[in-house]
Amino acid sequence: xxxxxxxxxxxxxxxxxxxxxxxxxxxxxxxxxxxxxxxxxxxxxxxxxxxxxxxxxxxxxxxxxxxxxxxxxxxxxxxxxxxxxxxxxxxxxxxxxxxxxxxxxxxxxxxxxxxxxxxxxxxxxxxxxxxxxxxxxxxxxxxxxxxxxxxxxxxxxxxxxxxxxxxxxxxxxxxxxxxxxxxxxxxxxxxxxxxxxxxxxxxxxxxxxxxxxxxxxxxxxxxxxxxxxxxxxxxxxxxxxxxxxxxxxxxxxxxxxxxxxxxxxxxxxxxxxxxxxxxxxxxxxxxxxxxxxxxxx
Amino acid sequence: xxxxxxxxxxxxxxxxxxxxxxxxxxxxxxxxxxxxxxxxxxxxxxxxxxxxxxxxxxxxxxxxxxxxxxxxxxxxxxxxxxxxxxxxxxxxxxxxxxxxxxxxxxxxxxxxxxxxxxxxxxxxxxxxxxxxxxxxxxxxxxxxxxxxxxxxxxxxxxxxxxxxxxxxxxxxxxxxxxxxxxxxxxxxxxxxxxxxxxxxxxxxxxxxxxxxxxxxxxxxxxxxxxxxxxxxxxxxxxxxxxxxxxxxxxxxxxxxxxxxxxxxxxxxxxxxxxxxxxxxx
Numbered sequence: 120x121x122x123x124x125x126x127x128x129x130x131x132x133x134x135x136x137x138x139x140x141x142x143x144x145x146x147x148x149x150x151x152x153x154x155x156x157x158x159x160x161x162x163x164x165x166x167x168x169x170x171x172x173x174x175x176x177x178x179x180x181x182x183x184x185x186x187x188x189x190x191x192x193x194x195x196x197x198x199x200x201x202x203x204x205x206x207x208x209x210x211x212x213x214x215x216x217x218x219x220x221x222x223x224x225x226x227x228x229x230x231x232x233x234x235x236x237x238x239x240x241x242x243x244x245x246x247x248x249x250x251x252x253x254x255x256x257x258x259x260x261x262x263x264x265x266x267x268x269x270x271x272x273x274x275x276x277x278x279x280x281x282x283x284x285x286x287x288x289x290x291x292x293x294x295x296x297x298x299x300x301x302x303x304x305x306x307x308x309x310x311x312x313x314x315x316x317x318x319x320x321x322x323x324x325x326x327x328x329x330x331x332x333x334x335x336x337x338x339x340x341x342x343x344x345x346x347x348x349x350x351x352x353x354x355x356x357x358x359x360x361x362x363x364x365x366x367x368x369x370x371x372x373x374x375x376x377x378x379x380x381x382x383x384x385x386x387x388x389x390x391x392x393x394x395x396x397x398x399x400x401x402x403x404x405x406x407x408x409x410x411x412x413x414x415x416x
Numbered sequence: 417x418x419x420x421x422x423x424x425x426x427x428x429x430x431x432x433x434x435x436x437x438x439x440x441x442x443x444x445x446x447x448x449x450x451x452x453x454x455x456x457x458x459x460x461x462x463x464x465x466x467x468x469x470x471x472x473x474x475x476x477x478x479x480x481x482x483x484x485x486x487x488x489x490x491x492x493x494x495x496x497x498x499x500x501x502x503x504x505x506x507x508x509x510x511x512x513x514x515x516x517x518x519x520x521x522x523x524x525x526x527x528x529x530x531x532x533x534x535x536x537x538x539x540x541x542x543x544x545x546x547x548x549x550x551x552x553x554x555x556x557x558x559x560x561x562x563x564x565x566x567x568x569x570x571x572x573x574x575x576x577x578x579x580x581x582x583x584x585x586x587x588x589x590x591x592x593x594x595x596x597x598x599x600x601x602x603x604x605x606x607x608x609x610x611x612x613x614x615x616x617x618x619x620x621x622x623x624x625x626x627x628x629x630x631x632x633x634x635x636x637x638x639x640x641x642x643x644x645x646x647x648x649x650x651x652x653x654x655x656x657x658x659x660x661x662x663x664x665x666x667x668x669x670x671x672x673x674x675x676x677x678x679x680x681x682x683x684x685x686x687x688x689x690x691x692x693x694x695x696x697x
Contacts, residue, residue: 149475152496176560197558206557214555223544226561227518246519246613247563250594250606256549268607298498299476300509335509358498415498 126290127345128321131395134344135161137313138280142167145281145306146174146181148355151201151363152299154180155282157351158317160389160398162282163187173276175229175302179354179371182207185219186381187389192220194276196229203368208375222257228273233302235275236309244270281310284352285336286359288318292342293327293334298358300335307340316342317351319360348395350408362414367402418672425671427624428689430643431575432458432679433671434622435529438573441467453688455529455575457679460486465678473525477504488685519568519613528565528572530618534588535574537637537657539595539617539630541566542588549590562593567608571619579623581656596635626651627668628659636660641668 135158138144148154159180162170169191172181177198184190186209198207198221213219224232227247235243244263248271254260261272283303285294294303294316307314316336327334336342350357354364354371374384392398399408435458456474463470463481472479475496484503501507518524533556534542543562547553566572576583591598594606595617609615617635621628625646631638638660639651648665671679679689 149496152475195558197560199557206555211555215552221555221558223558225559225563227564230518246606246608246611247567249567249608250591250598250600250603251563252544252549252591252600253559253563256544256590268610269605298501299496300507304509356496356498 124291127292127342128290129344129346131157131161131317131346131348132165134158134315134317134346135165135167137315137344138162138165138167138170138282140167141169142279143171143173143276145278145283145302145310146172146177147281147283147285147301147303147306148178148180148352149174149176149299149301150178150197150199151354151368152178152356153284153296153301153303153352153358154178154355155284155315155317155351156180156183156353156355157348157395157398158282158315158346159184163189163385163389164393173233173278173306175226177207177210179207179368182209182375183371183389185209185213186375186378187385190219192222194222194224194229194232196224196226200368200372203365204372204375208372209381212377222259223253224257224260224273225253228253228260228271229302230305231273232276233305233309235273236277237305240275242272242274244272246270276309278306278310279312281306281314283307283314283316283336283342284355284357285316285318285342286357287320287322287326288316288342288345289322289324289327290345291324292316292337292345293324294318294336294342295322295327295333296335296358297360298356303336304340307336313343314340315344315346317346317348319349319351319357321345321347350399351395353399353402353411359415361408361411364402364407364411418674421671421673421676423676425676426690427643428454429676429679429684430668430671431622431624432461432684432689433675434627434668435459435573435575436462436465436675436679437669438620439463439467439470439527441469452529452531452575454577455531457684457689458529460683461675461679464682465675473508474500474504476500477508478506479503480505486683486685518564519611523568523570525565525568526570528569529575529622530562530565530572530593532574532576532583534583534585535576535618535621536585536588536595536598537659538597538635539574539621539637540588540591540598541574541593541595541618542590543592544590546589556592559592566593566614566617568613570614571616572614574618574621576621576623579625579651579654581654584623584655584657584659586657596630602635625654631660634660638662639665641666643668644670
C-alpha cells in the first residue's frame with residue numbers, strides 16, 4: 120500500500136473560518152501590491168471583530184477591513200495608497216475618532232517585532248527610533264540603556280493567522296512569487312494557528328520540483344490552507360498577471376470618505392458578490408480584466 | 417561645462433535634477449523613497465547622467481541603468497511594479513529589504529531622500545501626526561523606514577513639495593525622524609557615530625523655492641541657494657522660524673541642457689514630472 124499525501128485546497132469560506140474575533144492577523148503585500156483582497160472580503164462577510172492587523176505597509180485592503188469595522192488595532196509602518204490617497208481614508212477617519220489604535224513603527228521595529236515572535240524572544244534592541252518620539256506614541260516600546268547607551272526595546276508580536284497572497288501555489292502549500300515579495304516569509308514564520316494562502320493558480324507539485332528554487336514559502340512555512348482565487352489581488356497588482364485597477368482605486372477613495380458612502384461601497388463589492396466570479400463581474404467583467412492584464416506589458 | 421538650459425521646466429524637474437546632483441559617482445547604492453516621483457526620477461537621472469556605478473534599490477530589487485533602459489510605459493514613481501524588473505539585476509525579498517542599511521558591518525545604502533509633512537530648524541522631520549499625541553488634529557501616513565534611513569545611512573536629504581510656514585516650523589509636533597538635535601538630546605548623546613552610523617541630521621533640504629543646509633556649529637537651518645525666479649525675502653516669509661541667511665545667497669544652478677535632455681528622453685518617459693506639477697510659474 121502507498122499512503123496518499125493530503126492536499127490542502129479548501130474553499131475560501133472554509134479557509135477564513137479559522138479567523139476568530141480578537142485575532143492578530145498578518146497580511147501579505149503592501150500599498151497596492153500582493154494584498155490578500157479576496158480573503159479580506161471573505162473575512163468581512165464572516166463578520167469578524169476586533170482584529171489586530173499586522174503588515175509591512177498597509178494599503179487599500181487593510182483600509183477596507185478597517186472601514187468594515189473588523190479592526191481594533193493596526194501594527195504597521197505606513198498606511199497609504201500611492202497617488203490615490205496620501206493616507207488611507209477609512210484608517211485616517213477611524214484613527215481620529217479613536218475607534219482604531221495604531222502601533223506606528225519603523226521598518227526596523229517591524230522587523231524586530233516579527234523576528235522576535237519567530238524566535239520566541241522577549242524583546243529585540245535597535246538603534247532606530249533613538250532621539251525620536253516613537254516611544255511616546257507606543258507605550259510598549261521603550262527606550263532603555265544598555266552598557267551606557269540608548270536603545271529602543273521592541274516587544275514581539277506573535278500572529279494567530281496570516282492571510283497571504285501568492286502568484287502560484289501547489290496543493291500542498293508551496294508558494295511561488297513572480298514579482299515583488301514583501302514580508303510574507305517572516306510573517307508566515309511568526310504565525311501560530313494557520314497560514315492561509317490565496318493564489319492566482321494552483322500548480323501541480325511537479326511545477327515546484329522542476330525547479331525548487333522558485334518556492335518562497337514552503338517547508339514549515341507552507342500554507343495550511345490553499346485557496347484558488349484568480350484575479351484575487353484585484354484591485355491590487357498581481358505581479359506578472361495584471362496591473363492595479365486605477366479606476367477602482369479612485370472610486371474606493373471617494374467612497375471611503377464617510378461611513379455612509381463606504382457602507383454602500385461594501386454592499387456593492389463585498390456583501391453583494393458572494394463568489395469571485397460575481398465580484399469580477401461587479402468590477403467590470405472580462406473587459407476590465409483583459410485591460411488590466413494587458414497593462415502588464 | 418554644459419550649457420544652461422534656456423527653455424521652460426517644471427519645479428518637479430528642477431527638484432529632480434537637484435536631487436540627482438547630490439548623488440556622486442562613488443555612491444554605490446541609493447535607497448530611494450516610497451512613492452515619490454521626484455526622488456525616483458532624480459536618482460535614476462544621476463545613474464544615467466553622471467554616476468553609472470550607483471545601484472538603485474526599488475521595492476522589487478537592485479537596479480543599474482549602466483546597461484539597461486527604462487521600459488517605455490513604466491511610471492517611475494511606482495517602486496514595486498512588476499515591469500520594474502526589466503532594469504533589475506538582483507531581486508530582493510521584503511524581509512531582506514527591511515533589514516537594509518540596518519547597521520551591520522556592510523552598509524547597504526548610502527543616500528536617502530525623505531519626504532516631510534513638517535521639518536524644523538534643526539532638521540527634525542514629522543510625517544506622523546499634527547497636534548499632540550493625546551489630541552492629534554491630523555493623522556499622517558506613518559514613519560515607514562525613515563528612522564532606519566536617518567540612523568544607519570551615510571547621509572540623507574529632505575525633499576518637500578511645499579515651502580510654507582505649515583511645513584517649515586520652529587519645532588515639529590512629533591519627531592518621526594531625528595535631525596541634529598531636539599528635545600530628546602542630540603546625535604552625540606544618542607551614540608550613532610560610535611557604531612559608524614550617521615553622526616549628522618539631514619545634509620540638505622530641497623524645497624520648491626530654495627535649498628537649505630545647516631550651520632556647522634549651531635546646527636541651525638541656513639539658506640544655501642534660491643531657485644531661479646524666487647527671492648531671499650520670499651524664503652524668509654515662507655519659513656516659520658528665523659532661517660540663517662548668509663550675506664551672499666547664490667541662485668541655485670539652473671538645469672543644464674544635458675540634464676534636462678537626459679531626464680526627459682531617458683528617465684521620465686511617462687512625463688509624470690510635467691503632468692503632476694505643471695509648468696513653473
